[in-house]
Amino acid sequence: xxxxxxxxxxxxxxxxxxxxxxxxxxxxxxxxxxxxxxxxxxxxxxxxxxxxxxxxxxxxxxxxxxxxxxxxxxxxxxxxxxxxxxxxxxxxxxxxxxxxxxxxxxxxxxxxxxxxxxxxxxxxxxxxxxxxxxxxxxxxxxxxxxxxxxxxxxxxxxxxxxxxxxxxxxxxxxxxxxxxxxxxxxxxxxxxxxxxxxxxxxxxxxxxxxxxxxxxxxxxxxxxxxxxxxxxxxxxxxxxxxxxxxxxxxxxxxxxxxxxxxxxxxxxxxxxxxxxxxxxxxxxxxxxxxxxxxxxxxxxxxxxxxxxxxxxxxxxxxxxxxxxxxxxxxxxxxxxxxxxxxxxxxxxxxxxxxxxxxxxxxxxxxxxxx
Numbered sequence: 001x002x003x004x005x006x007x008x009x010x011x012x013x014x015x016x017x018x019x020x021x022x023x024x025x026x027x028x029x030x031x032x033x034x035x036x037x038x039x040x041x042x043x044x045x046x047x048x049x050x051x052x053x054x055x056x057x058x059x060x061x062x063x064x065x066x067x068x069x070x071x072x073x074x075x076x077x078x079x080x081x082x083x084x085x086x087x088x089x090x091x092x093x094x095x096x097x098x099x100x101x102x103x104x105x106x107x108x109x110x111x112x113x114x115x116x117x118x119x120x121x122x123x124x125x126x127x128x129x130x131x132x133x134x135x136x137x138x139x140x141x142x143x144x145x146x147x148x149x150x151x152x153x154x155x156x157x158x159x160x161x162x163x164x165x166x167x168x169x170x171x172x173x174x175x176x177x178x179x180x181x182x183x184x185x186x187x188x189x190x191x192x193x194x195x196x197x198x199x200x201x202x203x204x205x206x207x208x209x210x211x212x213x214x215x216x217x218x219x220x221x222x223x224x225x226x227x228x229x230x231x232x233x234x235x236x237x238x239x240x241x242x243x244x245x246x247x248x249x250x251x252x253x254x255x256x257x258x259x260x261x262x263x264x265x266x267x268x269x270x271x272x273x274x275x276x277x278x279x280x281x282x283x284x285x286x287x288x289x290x291x292x293x294x295x296x297x298x299x300x301x302x303x304x305x306x307x308x309x310x311x312x313x314x315x316x317x318x319x320x321x322x323x324x325x326x327x328x329x330x331x332x333x334x335x336x337x338x339x340x341x342x343x344x345x346x347x348x349x350x351x352x353x354x355x356x357x358x359x360x361x362x363x364x365x366x367x368x369x370x
Contacts, residue, residue: 005364006036006082008075010091010100011051012063014044017198018280019092019119022143025175026090027056029356032177040075066098066129075103079112087112088363092119097133113138115362121147121275121298124154131161139362141168143278144299168362171303172278173355174287179259182289182343185266185336190219191329193267193293196258197281199228204271204295204315205236211322212245220329222269225252225261258284266335267328268292273315276300282310286346291338293324303350309342 007030009023023039031037031054039051043060051058059078061071079087089104089112091097097116104112116137124130134140140162142148148169152160186192195208205224212222224236233251240246252261258281262268268285269292276282276298285292286309294300295315306312311324328335 003083003086004034004036005030005086006038006088007363008038008040008078008087008089010040010063010075010089010096011047012042012093012096013047014042016046016050018278019117020047020050021280022117022119022172023090023092024050024054024056025173026356026359027051028054028177029175029352031056038078040078063096063099066095068099069102072099072102072106075100076107079103079107079109082109082112085111085366086364088115089113090115090117090363092117094125094130094133097137098129101133101136113363115139115141117141117143118147118151119143119277121150121277124151124160126154134161135163137162137166139166139168141170141359141362143170143172144302145169146275146299146302147277168358170355170358170362171299171350172280172283173350173352174259174280174283175352175356176259176287179287182287182339183263185290185339186264190221191267192221192223192265193269193325193329194223194225194262194265195269195271196223196225196254196261196284197270198254199224199226199233199236201232202272202274204273206239207273207316207318207321208269208271209236209240209243209245209249210318211325212240212248213243214322215325215329216245216248218326218329220248220325221250222248223250223252223265225258226254259288262288262290265290267325268294269321269325270294271313271315271321272297274298283346283350286342286350289339289343291328291335291342293321293328303345305345309338309345 009027011023027037038057038059040059041047042063061074063071089100091100100114268290278299292310296312297315304310313320
């Protein structure tokens with residue numbers, strides 16, 4: 001057996017999104033910190049290729065749900081080889097939590113800690129199986145107070161099956177080992193506002209496009225950087241053509257590392273109408289020292305203040321999106337001031353050192369004396 005701390009990230013999605021980025025960042029950090037790290041995946045190219053790029057070791061299983069016995073057996077074999085009281089399994093779906101608990105029982109390794117992060121805004125399930133899962137997990141991490149409040153609202157005060165000392169609210173952060181701080185926005189050319197992330201219904205892109213006609217007299221370009229269903233992307237392009245603003249928009253693919261893309265723009269725009277459990281894209285603009293326009297559909301107001309780091313607009317309100325864009329486009333000093341405040345807030349409350357040190361304490365709360 002290895003004497004190193006060991007982490008297994010169970011990543012059961014076949015697509016790479018926010019939770020997968022979270023698992024990847026954690027894997028990279030703890031790997032560099034000397035832990036043995038393995039990503040336990042479904043052999044999905046979209047996920048495996050990214051973990052492989054960062055030299056995270058991969059192991060595969062069907063990961064077909066709570067009662068997936070082959071996956072539990074495979075994970076149990078990995079658990080048996082974990083060092084005593086130094087092993088952690090981190091899961092990101094309740095169905096994977098049950099599978100991991102079953103694997104621990106098969107392996108007879110009560111010392112292996114199983115941690116669940118809840119990434120979505122929904123009420124906790126209150127059935128016999130779910131209560132059993134919640135009681136047996138070593139910790140549950142909620143990515144925001146918004147997520148925790150919704151999840152725990154299932155139960156009256158004092159009736160939650162989750163022991164209070166196992167509940168943790170830990171805002172996400174960004175693992176940016178090569179990031180040395182914000183760079184100044186471009187001085188030449190038009191002002192560039194950017195949306196980056198998944199291109200999908202509910203992200204408010206229709207309203208952003210509808211706001212552009214009022215911006216035509218200004219020297220502004222909009223960049224939309226992301227991936228999505230081709231039919232939906234085509235519908236947005238048709239919408240832009242119908243409003244005669246297609247020439248104002250640049251369309252880009254969304255890279256894994258968004259900071260380099262953000263460095264090329266002046267303003268972030270994230271007008272989601274769906275509830276966001278945290279808002280990783282919001283924090284990327286903060287880290288890069290850029291002001292943003294966003295809604296408060298979810299956790300954004302836990303770390304953004306209207307008028308300081310961002311202009312917070314009403315969901316689906318084209319007029320307020322346009323007003324905020326006009327204000328930021330027309331006032332470079334306001335952009336710089338809000339950008340500085342955004343980076344200061346990120347460094348104060350959302351930096352990786354804070355996140356990783358708190359996560360390490362959740363993983364292995366009892367110091368190991370070698």
